[in-house]
Amino acid sequence: MDRMPAWADAILVPLFSIVLAAILSAGVILAIGESPVEAFKLMVDGALMRSSGWGYTLYYATNFIFTGLAVSIAFHARMFNIGGEGQAMIGGLGVALVCLFIPWPHWSLALLGATVGAALFGAAWAYIPALLQAKRGSHIVITTIMFNFIAAAVLNYVLVNMLRPTGAMEPATARFPEATFLPTFQDMFATADNPLFRGAPANVTFFIALLACVAVWILIWRTRLGYEIRAFGHSETAARYAGISPVKITVVAMLISGGLAGMMALNTTMGEAERLVLNATEGAGFIGIAVALMGRSHPVGVLLAALLFGFLYQGGAELALWTNIPRELITVIQALVILFTGALDNMVRVPLEKLFLAIRRSPKSAG
Amino acid sequence: MTAPAIELKGISKAFGPVQANKDIAIRVMPGTIHGIIGENGAGKSTLMSILYGFYKADAGEIFINGKKTEIPDSQAAIKAGIGMVFQHFKLVQNFTVLENVILGAEDGRMLKPSLAKARGVLKHLAKEYELNVDPDARIEDLSVGHQQRVEILKALYREADILILDEPTGVLTPAEADHLFRILEGLRAQGKTIILITHKLREIMEITDTVSVMRRGEMTATVKTAETTPEQLAELMVGRKVLLRVDKTPATPGRAVLEIDNLSLTDDAGVARLKGISLTVHAGEILGIAGVSGNGQSELLKVLGGYAPAATGSIKVNGTPIDLTGKNSDGQSRRARGIAHVPEDRQHEGLILQYSAWENTVFGYHRDPGWQNGILMDNAAIRTEAAAKMERYDVRPPNPNLAARNFSGGNQQKIVLAREIERDPDVLLIGQPTRGVDIGAIEFIHQQIVALRDSGKAILLVSVELDEIFSLSDRIAVMFDGQIMGERMPDDTDQTELGLLMAGVTEMPKDKPLIAAVDAQLEAKAEKAAQQNG
Structure with missing residues (x-):
């Protein structure tokens, strides 16, 4: 066989890509007159060495897991859902409505209700581009990008004109009722003499994200729907032959994708802000694309990639705080990671593959 | 020198x-x-x-x-x-x-x-x-x-x-x-x-x-x-002795199983692809459709297989009409009516190349109750059955976990054949059964098709290889430009006559040499097309 082993493909290739991105980033840091070693230390220190750092890293990772899974599902049906950002924004609206207008007795029930609200709103926002793609052939990349802008405008309108408490100056909803506050990691793990995760925003939603990983794995590889989604993604002509409806799969896959993207709002809106603000998504919808690319659209890969990006986000914030390295540099580093893992995938894969084949052939020719 | x-x-x-x-x-x-x-x-x-x-x-x-x-x-x-x-x-x-x-x-x-x-x-x-x-x-x-x-x-x-x-x-x-x-x-x-x-x-x-x-x-x-x-x-x-001829006894056709009447199809671009096709396939019979590729055979298979746009006319299976509107029918409903289909293009239709062999052995039948386990698919059962099927159809290597693209053309075709034949269909549609298939596997595939016929199934064979049409068919219909130019019994015709029919020449030229006659007809057609375009 002319391929390298699966483990090398899944682990070595992304690993090399990250290393390459790191080397280039180090060059950039050097160029602005800072020490890359110090910077890296600081990032690791701030993101991983203290429990509060972890609290931020996992908080960001939670967002990226949801949006990464959302993009992955669409990838499996060979669609590029760039609308995670907009779907998450509208998902936030769903969360806000559920939290504000339903009197919840306990946070656990509220979380359940908000999950449904977030998923439904996110899915609804993905439904229109999906339908346009399935019925009219309007390219989903174009329509989902445009829907991001529409979502931002809709959210702005709703916040300013409908949900803003009278007298408030900020385009945001009122604070959610206390019964809907989600337990943070601090609430869950800190004890009197061991104050873990102090002030960190990571919350119970992280576990929902882990559950989502499992659910997506089952959906894609163990259910009939997943079988049909993958079949459609690999070959539309074959799907037609088998009697799998392209319209149905396009729409259903996008509904699930939009729902997952929408669920990201649980973390930001319900878990952290405890109200809906205008820019709650902070670009996590786009990071989801990088996460899905890097994680090979596999839930485990998505989880790992989300953790990496969570680290980059939190580490980047630390850099901005303690050094002269601007926060924007972290965007550069992230972009490099995306460039190497996504766009320049073959640059790493092809030489690696050759290396593996050479290794494999040499014992044969020797023996 | x-x-x-x-x-x-x-x-x-x-x-x-x-x-x-x-x-x-x-x-x-x-x-x-x-x-x-x-x-x-x-x-x-x-x-x-x-x-x-x-x-x-x-x-x-x-x-x-x-x-x-x-x-x-x-x-x-x-x-x-x-x-x-x-x-x-x-x-x-x-x-x-x-x-x-x-x-x-x-x-x-x-x-x-x-x-x-x-x-x-x-x-x-x-x-x-x-x-x-x-x-x-x-x-x-x-x-x-x-x-x-x-x-x-x-x-x-x-x-x-x-x-x-x-x-x-x-x-x-x-x-x-x-x-x-x-x-x-x-x-x-x-x-x-x-x-x-x-x-x-x-x-x-x-x-x-x-x-x-x-x-x-x-x-x-x-x-x-x-x-x-x-x-x-x-x-x-x-690398071994090969039987170039298909061993088969004369057919004993039974009742009509597949009846196609005046079937016409116009594609999305408004071009008529099928023009009033009428054909009947009986139980225990192989009807071969000869023709140069691109004369409507693919469209015929797609209509029968349930994934073409709306067609007019009628198709009956065992006397009951099937839906041709293209709306209430798909590959699934055709399979439910006992039509199995080995498509012409196994790489883009018959198989998902990235799927493992076992996943492919249920492709199109994956909604069958037998393969479900609650809300999940019963992958273990599918795998076991796949291994058995691959054994029976001599698929090499007999490894159900290998992706379909890693099998040779012949073994890919055996996987498709195994899937379609083992469902015990009433009608088998089979397009280009041995295209891209090695000689050794051709022998095996032909034997399977004949065996299926002998078990009383109706088989519609489409092939651009005249040799294959001759060696397998019990009756031959020739398609040209979306029409059936005529039906012949294999013993009463020859390559020359079929070749002329395939080029749309229905009257045997007497004075002119054959090739000149064909050329004349083709040029007339090209001229007509040029006029239409101009």
């Missing part, structure tokens, strides 16, 4: 761990037609790509007319006098013949002088080699046979002395193929050297002087065609 036109010494080429060519040596004498025969994947195309400068050999030397020659790219090949006619033509559809001929060989910045020169050369070539093509016709208005002539003209215009043809007859009617062979004979008479790559034994026997056999990247033999037999060549290709 004259130097060989082409001599290859020790050519080797590996793609990763796959040794596509291994120490190949071959001598092609000038003024001969040299056949290269071998199964798919034997390395024929790789070898020719090396000769034409598409690939660089890992080792070995090329001598042209006795002179050692480096061929790093196709420009060098053209300069060395090598011309290539690809299986899939490389013509610009909306250019005229003349424009295509000079494309890439223009003499200067302005086109006019080149076009004038080409016109003269073409006229001369047409006279010399019977290569008649209207130089001002657009490619899209030409028949496939004429398009191929344009490819040959292109090569000759570039003053090729050595012409390589890769599977040239795959897209031709028998009459067109005969004409092509006459052209090739004419070229040989003028001292040109021709390399003919094919997997059809009959063509080798008919036209070549010498034949080289390739198997698994190696040149296993080079023999004088006159001194060999098809059986011997088949054995050299496969």
